[in-house]
Amino acid sequence: MEKLSSTRVCLLSLLFLLVSGFNTIQLAQKEELEKNISKALLKEVKCKNIIAKVALDAADSKKFSNLTIRFEEAEIGGIKADFITIQLKQAIIDNQMLKKSTKFRLISSSERKVNILLSAKSLQNYLFLKAKEFGKKNVNIKLKFSPPYIECFYDVPKDEISSESIGLLSKFIPGDKLEGYAAFTFTIKNNELSAHSSKVILNHFLLPAPILKIFENRFNPFENIPTLDLIQYKVNKINVQSKYLLLSN
């Protein structure tokens, strides 16, 4: 009887060792895979850091039930996004390519969810770079997120504004600069960003709605949100939060 129970204990211990050993190997494989994906993506996307997280599919070893990739301070077009997080479901990647040449290639996925977070600082930097690109000087713009609005405090020399805009605003520009405040809401469709002004104050004058409408019709959509080359997506939702602007598909 005693012999039988000791054999049983031995067998159970052996089984436990086998299972825990298998789990450890799987965990190590998963960690290595995550590291390789991050390394491969870092070669192709200009950013500060990349974290990849995989959940292996129990039924199919070639498939990930979930693959999440977070890019930190990633550059898309001229914008430095604070974070870009992509969640892929039922993802299949080219494992051979990843192992042999440390290159990431997505073969397929059933669902992709993309969230891009932009802070007021990164948007301000982007506007500053845009102004510089067009040779505009002394353009001072400060942004503040006040959901659902983005507030903009501006101070721009008159010479830096296009002549057609000056024509529309001439009555409100007695001096040599445009200074004031604006509250905007944004909409996005297929990566094309449009601004809608809810309130604009220019040199102490509250601009009337018909003038704002003319600007909206003339300049919208004013920007195209670029995408990462590796994973294509269309941004169709925008949400202003206290510290971030959330763009999602």
Added chain:
Amino acid sequence: MKEDSNKKRFLKYLLFGLIIIISIVVIFLVYSYSQGGKGNYVPPKAEELSSLEQVKSDLVTLSKAIESYYAINLSYPDSLKKLVPDFINELPLEQESKKNYDYKIIVDSVFEIKVSDASFYKLKELKVRNGKIIQY
């Protein structure tokens, strides 16, 4: 003689019309100027919503804030309090019951926020699951 009086009448109407137009422009400019001081550098007031619309708006706002939290931390928050102040200025209370919204993580990639008692809104269930409003 008659021509002269017609001309005078025309000029009188013209002057009257001009005075009205100038008055409107002056009133508009005075109003526009009075609304443009630095004290008015504030966003417009949000329009008032019905209780049900407000709850739905709160649920969507909270849901978006959770998505942003996930995008940074790669996990869902264990409490809605974690969303303040980075994603939301303050946690909204339910319109009718003035209670906090119920939040739970169902599985790793599914979260749900709901009102404590949907009957306040003449419904059996009112919740948001992974960004989608569910009401019946």
